[in-house]
Amino acid sequence: MSCKTLSENALKILMTANPYRKCYFTLKAFNQWQNDQIPEIGESICIEHPRRPNKPTILLPKFMPRRRGLNKKNTRIALLHSLAHVELNAIDLAWDIIARFNNYNLPLSFYNDWVDIAKDEAIHFLMLSKRLKELGSKYGHLEAHGGLWDAAKKTSHNLIYRLAIVPMYFEARGLDVSPKMIEKLKNVKDEKSAKCLKKIYFDEISHVKIGEYWFRWICEKNEMNPQETWKNSINQFFRKKIPIPENNIGRKKANMSIYLS
Ligand SMILES: [Fe+2]
Ligand SMILES: [Fe+2]
Structure with missing residues (x-):
């Protein structure tokens, strides 16, 4: 799919399930936006839920296992895994703001800011994924909770x-x-x-x-x-x-x- 507008790019990224491809498309869109290769913002696009990989299993926050003691490697892995999940949500949240809200007569600098944030969040996710790998784990190996996207749904209007x-x-x-x-x-x-x-x-x-x-x-x-x-x-x-x-x-x-x- 060739994406002519920023909204179409946002939609493509939101609908990419693989987290590494989501990051790749985010960094690509950031570069294209910086180099004026995406000519317009486009129509407002509202999605119900972004696509996600099969793993991690999503649990309600109250069912998330509690791990204590950062001196234990497994606890540090759990912390980094939960942060990576937050960052993945944050990538989608940035693109959702861009695609959803273009009926407020917002200046171009609003979109510049959120494309920049989406790029930062992708870098954060990749950085944490790399660190998880160094510790012998991977994003998707543990459970995660869906709290952040719930906040997006409740504030979608x-x-x-x-x-x-x-x-x-x-x-x-x-x-x-x-x-x-x-x-x-x-x-x-x-x-x-x-x-x-x-x-x-x-x-x-x-x-x-x-x-x-x-x-x-x-x-x-x-x-x-x-x-x-x-x-x-x-x-x-x-x-x-x-x-x-x-x-x-x-x-x-x-x-x-x-x-x-
Ligand atoms: Fe952020
Ligand atoms: Fe972040």
């Missing part, structure tokens, strides 16, 4: 809601836990895994920042208060009241501190 929940809540939560995980990996002398997580952490700060920028951009265009809109979105999404997270360095760098006061 509204870009403000999507940005408030996906980059500004779920990705921002990654900024809370990453520094501690990096420290723990260093403590057990797994420098290679720590290095992977450090690269991801820095890139994710920019993803949250981009999410926040566009969220605020749309709120301002619609004369909505960003802080109130974010809090209302979070309260609507979660059935029970969730604690407001700590305002740490990662969140400050991502411009999320204004939402936590």
Whole structure:
């Protein structure tokens, strides 16, 4: 299939089940977009669910096995495997935003940002896959949960809601836990895994920042208060009241501190 528009590229990637091919097509589309070889954004395309490989088996979050002690190789493999799964979801989430939401009169820079994010997520997935291989495992060898795509489905009707929940809540939560995980990996002398997580952490700060920028951009265009809109979105999404997270360095760098006061 030859893809003339950015939406068609997004659809092709979303419908590619093999994770390595998904990454390959993502990096190819990123290069073509950078070199003006994709001339237009195209029509809005909405899919119900991206295609995925047969493995890993998807479980509900509450059925995921709990593993403790990063000094054990199997626990480190489980951690890297769950992160690889998050990254695979993140590739699809970036392409879904590009394909789905083109009815907000968004400038070209919006699409540039999300193509760039999709490229980062593909690199993150490939980096973690490589590390899993070095540790004698592979993406698909363990179970994974489908929580992130559920968030995509619940926010499929509204870009403000999507940005408030996906980059500004779920990705921002990654900024809370990453520094501690990096420290723990260093403590057990797994420098290679720590290095992977450090690269991801820095890139994710920019993803949250981009999410926040566009969220605020749309709120301002619609004369909505960003802080109130974010809090209302979070309260609507979660059935029970969730604690407001700590305002740490990662969140400050991502411009999320204004939402936590
Ligand atoms: Fe990522
Ligand atoms: Fe990200």
